Amino acid sequence: MKTNEVKDLQVLSANIRLDILKMLSSLGYGHLGGSMSIVEVLSVLYGKYMRYDASHPTWDKRDMLVLSKGHAGPALYATLANRGFFDKEMLYTLNAGGTKLPSHPDRTKTPGVDMTTGSLGQGTSSAAGIATGFKLKGTDQKVYLIVGDGELNEGQCWEAFQYIAHNKLNNCLVFIDNNKRQLDGYVSDICNPFDIEAKMKAFGFHTVTVDGANEKAIIDAIELSFDVKDQAICIVLDTIKGQGVPFFEKLEANHSVKFNTDEIKQATSEAITSLEAFIAKEGA
Amino acid sequence: MFRLDVNRDDTQEMRMSVVHALQDLMKENDKVVALEADLGGASGWTNIQKTNPDRFINVGIAEANMVGVAAGLSATGFVPFIHTFGPFATRRVFDQVYLSGAYAYNTINIYGSDPGFTAGPNGGTHTTWEDVALMRTIPNAVVCDAADDVQMDWIIKEFAKLEGIHYVRGNRKGVKNLYAKDSTFTLGKANILREGDDVLLLSAGQLVSEALQAANELASEGIDVEVMDMFTIKPLDVDAILKHSQGKKHIVVFENHSITGGLGSAVAEVVAEKAMAIPLTRVGVHELFGQVGSQDFLQKEFGLTKEDIKQKIKELTIV
Ligand SMILES: Cc1ncc(C[n+]2csc(CCOP(=O)(O)OP(=O)(O)O)c2C)c(N)n1
Numbered sequence: 391m392k393t394n395e396v397k398d399l400q401v402l403s404a405n406i407r408l409d410i411l412k413m414l415s416s417l418g419y420g421h422l423g424g425s426m427s428i429v430e431v432l433s434v435l436y437g438k439y440m441r442y443d444a445s446h447p448t449w450d451k452r453d454m455l456v457l458s459k460g461h462a463g464p465a466l467y468a469t470l471a472n473r474g475f476f477d478k479e480m481l482y483t484l485n486a487g488g489t490k491l492p493s494h495p496d497r498t499k500t501p502g503v504d505m506t507t508g509s510l511g512q513g514t515s516s517a518a519g520i521a522t523g524f525k526l527k528g529t530d531q532k533v534y535l536i537v538g539d540g541e542l543n544e545g546q547c548w549e550a551f552q553y554i555a556h557n558k559l560n561n562c563l564v565f566i567d568n569n570k571r572q573l574d575g576y577v578s579d580i581c582n583p584f585d586i587e588a589k590m591k592a593f594g595f596h597t598v599t600v601d602g603a604n605e606k607a608i609i610d611a612i613e614l615s616f617d618v619k620d621q622a623i624c625i626v627l628d629t630i631k632g633q634g635v636p637f638f639e640k641l642e643a644n645h646s647v648k649f650n651t652d653e654i655k656q657a658t659s660e661a662i663t664s665l666e667a668f669i670a671k672e673g674a
Numbered sequence: 675m676f677r678l679d680v681n682r683d684d685t686q687e688m689r690m691s692v693v694h695a696l697q698d699l700m701k702e703n704d705k706v707v708a709l710e711a712d713l714g715g716a717s718g719w720t721n722i723q724k725t726n727p728d729r730f731i732n733v734g735i736a737e738a739n740m741v742g743v744a745a746g747l748s749a750t751g752f753v754p755f756i757h758t759f760g761p762f763a764t765r766r767v768f769d770q771v772y773l774s775g776a777y778a779y780n781t782i783n784i785y786g787s788d789p790g791f792t793a794g795p796n797g798g799t800h801t802t803w804e805d806v807a808l809m810r811t812i813p814n815a816v817v818c819d820a821a822d823d824v825q826m827d828w829i830i831k832e833f834a835k836l837e838g839i840h841y842v843r844g845n846r847k848g849v850k851n852l853y854a855k856d857s858t859f860t861l862g863k864a865n866i867l868r869e870g871d872d873v874l875l876l877s878a879g880q881l882v883s884e885a886l887q888a889a890n891e892l893a894s895e896g897i898d899v900e901v902m903d904m905f906t907i908k909p910l911d912v913d914a915i916l917k918h919s920q921g922k923k924h925i926v927v928f929e930n931h932s933i934t935g936g937l938g939s940a941v942a943e944v945v946a947e948k949a950m951a952i953p954l955t956r957v958g959v960h961e962l963f964g965q966v967g968s969q970d971f972l973q974k975e976f977g978l979t980k981e982d983i984k985q986k987i988k989e990l991t992i993v
């Protein structure tokens with residue numbers, strides 16, 4: 391690994407996080423918690439592993455990413471903007487009538503969005519199909535799938551996992567964002583997933599759990615997965631909903647946040663200031 | 675009997691109307707169970723969890739499972755009410771509703787929220803303009819579109835008295851007031867809200883208020899529009915259509931739904947089969963998917979405002 395690589399990715403993560411905060415707070419509301427918990431994995435994927443051409447988003451040799459927990463679209467948009475797919479100005483059109491950035495990703499609208507998602511569960515099967523397509527074409531392209539831990543409630547996820555494991559689709563990296571919470575509260579209270587990693591292992595996956603806030607740990611897990619030749623791969627990301635900003639991590643109802651109280655506005659501007667300081671210091 | 679009262683000030687959000695209706699029902703009937711799919715915060719049904727913890731089930735984000743569990747509850751004598759967003763309550767779980775529900779003669783009461791343009795910022799994936807079309811094809815299903823909070827309350831309580839599949843769509847948020855608080859309705863019977871000689875304007879759901887306002891405004895321009903709230907889209911009040919279209923120059927249907935398969939189609943079936951020889955115009959959504967935006971933006975974008983329906987009627991009635 392190049393010496394500055396992890397640092398560069400941390401700066402990218404900070405930039406993504408910063409843009410999520412700015413775009414959602416300027417809009418006044420949005421799916422904050424689940425956007426924040428996938429910042430690091432998006433940073434590592436788009437900053438290091440994925441093959442793409444930002445000036446030619448539909449390049450047919452590219453790797454693809456399916457954000458099955460589509461409500462975290464703002465995190466994907468912030469990542470794509472930071473990687474040059476479109477201008478950061480566009481981030482401020484989120485959810486506006488006629489926008490190219492709808493709340494949930496739409497592959498017909500946004501440069502760099504590979505699959506339309508938003509109805510939870512469905513992205514898992516689409517990713518399975520993309521992986522199959524790559525195999526049928528005989529290319530070494532990969533598809534990266536990000537699934538929510540609440541989303542795992544959907545039976546369709548498990549149909550897709552069966553398929554991915556059975557077909558040994560090691561070109562489909564399954565990331566589970568285990569941020570412990572869904573919309574109405576804690577996953578363990580609503581529909582207990584029990585041991586997610588054990589479950590995926592029982593489904594036939596090669597599994598590993600890593601700290602989802604740590605770029606280096608995510609990189610190590612991905613590197614190890616490249617040695618897995620004959621098995622599907624699942625990386626469980628141990629994350630915190632609202633990750634990266636202590637105030638939002640602690641906020642009880644952080645699935646969808648309204649930026650309408652002084653307390654929330656204050657916390658947001660403090661987080662923005664500290665992220666900007668980090669970027670100024672480390673990014674130079 | 676219903677009365678109009680557009681100016682009452684005790685309005686509540688549609689979702690709270692559902693919540694309160696279910697809480698009322700649970701006071702009298704311990705068989706009533708409310709099932710959610712991780713949208714309790716969005717629907718306000720977490721309030722039911724607080725007041726009636728043993729009659730509230732959050733199945734998690736698993737809509738198909740929720741419908742199946744509801745069917746099983748019905749098979750053991752319970753009266754399940756389920757909620758999720760309209761598209762997930764219908765098209766995502768259609769086979770479960772159809773087979774475990776209707777075909778197996780179980781009872782499932784379904785509230786599908788935020789139909790059509792009212793999905794607002796949730797965008798295209800959360801928009802349903804085909805729920806009525808789908809649900810209408812299920813044998814003996816009842817399909818309603820609630821015009822306001824008062825009617826929503828009545829519909830929920832009426833559903834609890836009946837066996838079978840019952841679907842009501844409605845915004846979660848506040849809508850314009852239409853009916854007086856003490857209003858009652860009859861399932862399958864249309865409400866005439868305004869009489870008129872030139873045009874019969876049928877609508878359902880929150881667009882009824884727009885239709886009525888449009889008609890009142892058109893009156894001052896010399897166009898006399900009769901307004902019908904067809905809140906029960908199925909079973910359709912065929913007699914009311916036959917009776918009230920007599921002598922009219924046009925029938926217009928105004929719906930927050932695809933013109934394929936919704937109220938407009940249902941009315942067209944009657945008009946065609948009865949050879950009524952009155953021109954019919956469906957004003958709704960044609961061959962389009964939903965998109966993201968504010969409710970106001972989307973209502974304009976899809977041509978579903980009071981101004982749009984006024985304009986359409988004016989065009990139709992120019993001699
Ligand atoms: C089929 C479907 N049902 C319900 C929803 C509404 N919804 C959006 S996000 C969400 C909770 C998701 O929880 P999780 O997967 O854990 O996501 P995260 O914690 O990462 O935000 C729900 C219920 C949806 N988008 N799709």
Ligand SMILES: [Mg+2]
Nearest residue numbers: 539540571572
């Ligand atoms: Mg979660």
